Amino acid sequence: MPTGHIVVLGAGVIGLSTAIRLLEQGYEVDVVARDLPQDPKSIAFTSPWAGAHHVSVATGADMRMHEFDKRTFEVMSSMIEQGHESLFYCTQMEYREQPRPTGEADETSQLSLMSRYHPDFRWLDAHELPEGIQHGATFKAILIDTPTYLPSLATQFEKLGGRLHRCESLSSLSSALSSSSSPSLARADVLVNCSGLGAWTLVPDDKVFPTRGQLVIVRAPWVAEGKTRLGPGGVYDYIIPRPKSGHVVLGGCAEKNNWDPKPRPDMARRIKERCLALCPKLLPPDKRGRGTIDDLDVVEDAVGLRPTREGGIRLEADRVRIEGEGRDVPVVHHYGHGGYGYQSSWGSAEAAAELVKAALSSGRSKL
Template structure:
């Protein structure tokens, strides 16, 4: 139970970016935190993520933008130590294909779901015609955090340990099992919430990508219309260029499809011809844990232990991670103060 200093015993289920940031927020607030994860961080979906800080396939939009702005602030600060944290500030272009929604018109529409994001990102501006790749009607130019996820996950684990938290590599059969001897359970199980909660609304959105040697690309480029099964993104990372991608609803396979990989490289090479001959370093597939809306709420487990759910972040895990972690901390503080 809560100690004299106000700390609580907290079990966090899930060792990806959502679980680790939630655990850090709690541990640095004085709680005794134990992360339970079947997979090592470098084996989670988070490790496959491209790492661009930008809201994508996540709802509800208003809350997602608030979470994203907070994460932007944290990641921008971490980008001052890129070797340690894996975060860097990189300039790039977010585009819309010709014939798709015009982002310039959308920005002028007070009802645009991401208008608050556009307004919050320092220096974000509309791209001029000469700055857009051929075939794109409109876009944004911005300098945003771009995160080397394997390096960032190692940093998060080290930061959690420094704050007194621990990580256990084991599977759990239920949230109640994870919460034995804990005052609070924090459920950051991602796609695993489909069975653990159980929550049938949780489903995968499969993302395939190709990593190639960098032929000299320094800026990122993304074209990812909401709902599209095929996307185009080029993300320069220290270990190579991440090329994508796909967003296939309810596709469960984690095996790369050679034909899909070939199409990904071809799409990206239309904008960066030098990529056509770049040496392929790796093929990867990740399953984004999607849901109609992020579930960030408190409920009681059958034995009465409170559980803070934090899952269903779709394609925006790294983008909303620190904002959601702040909200988890607020929920746990409220439980402590009951």
Template sequence: MTGEQVLVIGAGVQGLTCGVVLAEAGWPVRIRTEDRPRATTSAVAGAMWGPAQLRPAEPVLYWVTRSHAEFTALARDDTSGVHLCAGRMAARFDLGDAVPTEARLIPDLRRCTPDDLPEGFTSGYRGTVPLIDMPRYLDHLVARFRDAGGDLQLSPVPTLADAAAEASTVVNCTGVGARELVGDPGVHPVRGQHVVVRNPGIDEYFVELTDSGEFTSYMPHGDRVVLGGVAEAQEWNRVVRPAVSAGIRRRCAAIEPRLGEAEVLEELVGLRPGRESVRVEVEHYEGARIIHNYGHGGCGVALSWGCAFEVADLAEG
């Protein structure tokens, strides 16, 4: 910890979590963001803590493990937007017996019996995981950041040189925006769309495990349920597509008929920051240390606490 100002760029889940960890460690922190927290991709996410099959494999395992502990603790706080939820992760093919290492963190993980699988699904697991109601959770992070003395400004950062001129330590959490800010052509959008409905009484989640661009997921958060999903690579369009929403509802209703009739509250689009591997590393640039933290794909929430603690370690030098 020093008295030196840190500039965090971005107020999605990564930027805000880094802001909280750094500010609570005593750093003076300013976050500059182009979009309000509730207008980021992070606000669109479902969101579920779950196994993260991303690269680099070893740090990702550490980040997702560390985050599981934080989210489990946050679930004890009613105001955080996090709760522990039972449900199923299922596939239309045989998942085999091997489970990702981090799945062992799920205390009650067990294979679904054939009776526990929806029609068309071949195998799956049942278990309790943290579910994160993102709009509420981002509000919680903003409040926690401000309570720790952090300063949040709605002000885009035009170039890394501007950031380096403002602070000697910069944390770059710009998600898909890193493509332009850093000039990293490896960052690409993976478009997602959600339909949010009034909860007709659902208290378990369902997530389809697949590599396909279309899948079925629903996650209850109190009076709302977030329905998904799609993953459209290289697609920048943020406009809601009615046909995609209709497909999402149809697939969800096939598993949970009550979702077919539920009142639609909103439809949302977000761009997952795809990259071959997550980038958490220091770059020395125009006299400043830029700590990059972007490219978390479809797992940015699940990795957020682990990445933020790693960023804080890098800031400490």
């Protein structure tokens, strides 16, 4: 059994999944964060805002992401089989306005990579394509009920013996180890940095930026199928059912470097119009065929900032100097999961746990 005391900075889906894997491997683990899963939603904390579904966006340009997503699908599938209450299978419809790529580009396209592990995958026949759609596919995907999944990770972490601490907003990575909330943090052997968008100032890493996502959440418990429509230039619409609450998440938008935390009425209108065209069943049964977006039962207009990073996820070992103590501690950076933090969480957490193991053994070999 490995030994070592690890402090994880961040209690989003990335910090908690990583902390759980580290506990399972026998380490002593503390998580320290400004925002915790049960807190009211705030713009600086991304995880509570996500839809979310497991529908990979990996292509041949990022096979590491494909592997993380594939592994996470495997882990979440077994969590469903064990009766997890916040994960559900659903039938997913994927529509593309562009023609299907050919040759090598087709082999590693987003849909072809998903065909390698999604059950019930098949390409859609021409007669199944809505107007304006040139190709598409259907398969079994996973829905993640984020309002309950995130707190369930915190519960699992604490049941495994982990300790969760709230801290103030930190101004440096090293202050995570001198946080006044617990003296035990100061004796960490490794710090794991899962601070999401916070890494922009904490590291600091100027490759990190927000990608603003606006959502409209409606009540429509009769909608069971997930749908995505992707057009040229990154225009896309999606429908993510939440079977547990009967809500359905409508999106989407991806505005790079936009920090605006407030929902914009023009965007909310655009999302409702496009999603209603994609899924007329969003309307209550008595309004179908004649209703408009004003007949949608809106529960919430929401905005979240995806912690995006040029070059993708940073998974890297480094060292951090402890202010005023003249020593440094290994740090494993694990942030920058953009719009795919849930669907890559377990694969990415396992890779981070490997880096922790390597950091500990290289530290010990130097003693």
